Amino acid sequence: MPPQTCPFAVRGCRQKVEEVKLEEHKNACRFRTRQCTHCKAQVDHNNLPEHEQNCEKRPLPCTQGCPAKRARAQMEEHIKKECGKTEKDCLFPQCPKRVKRDELEKHYKEIKKEHRHIFRRRVNTTQEETLSIPNFTTAIVGMGQDESIDTPHFSIQGQSFCFELFPFGETQSLPGRAAACLRKLDDYKGIIELDMKVVSSTDRITMSLMKDWSEIAVGGAWGYPNLCPLHQLLKAASEFNGELTIELKVTASMDRPSGPVPPDTA
Numbered sequence: 030m031p032p033q034t035c036p037f038a039v040r041g042c043r044q045k046v047e048e049v050k051l052e053e054h055k056n057a058c059r060f061r062t063r064q065c066t067h068c069k070a071q072v073d074h075n076n077l078p079e080h081e082q083n084c085e086k087r088p089l090p091c092t093q094g095c096p097a098k099r100a101r102a103q104m105e106e107h108i109k110k111e112c113g114k115t116e117k118d119c120l121f122p123q124c125p126k127r128v129k130r131d132e133l134e135k136h137y138k139e140i141k142k143e144h145r146h147i148f149r150r151r152v153n154t155t156q157e158e159t160l161s162i163p164n165f166t167t168a169i170v171g172m173g174q175d176e177s178i179d180t181p182h183f184s185i186q187g188q189s190f191c192f193e194l195f196p197f198g199e200t201q202s203l204p205g206r207a208a209a210c211l212r213k214l215d216d217y218k219g220i221i222e223l224d225m226k227v228v229s230s231t232d233r234i235t236m237s238l239m240k241d242w243s244e245i246a247v248g249g250a251w252g253y254p255n256l257c258p259l260h261q262l263l264k265a266a267s268e269f270n271g272e273l274t275i276e277l278k279v280t281a282s283m284d285r286p287s288g289p290v291p292p293d294t295a
């Protein structure tokens with residue numbers, strides 16, 4: 030048999046090799062190519078390590094750190110459609126959480142109760158009242174500690190309250206201090222935010238409360254035992270011909286359990 034042409038002749042090898050030596054030559058020929066394990070292309074043997082390192086089809090570890098490996102070109106789709114580490118919005122519209130794809134099921138199971146809570150309706154009602162006591166100086170004559178001037182009862186979310194001013198303080202007050210409080214007259218069980226201000230151009234007499242009234246018994250009150258020294262109230266009244274004016278802003282938030290409950294996903 031005549032010597033054979035080297036299979037890499039097209040790449041420049043001019044050697045003729047006897048058939049028995051052909052296999053040996055193919056593995057040593059300086060023009061030889063080898064197949065890339067990723068893209069299957071034939072690559073010059075000198076360049077193969079570098080090619081395989083940079084081959085577009087070489088699987089790379091997921092950029093988000095999940096165990097999957099994907100070629101560079103497929104990474105974006107992997108992250109979008111299947112990667113367990115991709116954060117997704119929780120399905121419940123009122124749940125603000127973003128949860129990793131492979132933790133979503135667990136999230137739904139674990140916090141179903143929390144979702145029920147989220148889906149409760151919370152009703153906020155704000156009411157503003159301006160209360161005034163004409164001739165404040167005269168009105169408090171003969172009063173003592175633990176005696177109050179009460180506003181007429183007012184209703185918020187169908188529940189009655191009244192605001193009480195103790196010019197000479199109540200039992201917990203320091204001497205000479207006036208006290209103020211809000212009193213619960215029905216069994217209101219929500220949260221009340223109260224902002225109170227005594228109208229005065231010189232002193233800043235305010236009270237700000239946020240209280241969960243489910244902890245307070247009917248008839249109980251919550252407020253400031255040491256609102257301000259009594260003389261500040263007298264001064265405020267004297268600025269307006271003896272009339273003491275109090276501005277109240279009451280916001281009541283009560284959970285209503287009538288809201289929709291999310292679908293069962295477990």
Ligand SMILES: [Zn+2]
Nearest residue numbers: 035037042058
């Ligand atoms: Zn050759």
Ligand SMILES: [Zn+2]
Nearest residue numbers: 065067068084
């Ligand atoms: Zn390749």
Ligand SMILES: [Zn+2]
Nearest residue numbers: 091095097112
């Ligand atoms: Zn991944």
Ligand SMILES: [Zn+2]
Nearest residue numbers: 119121124126
């Ligand atoms: Zn959620």
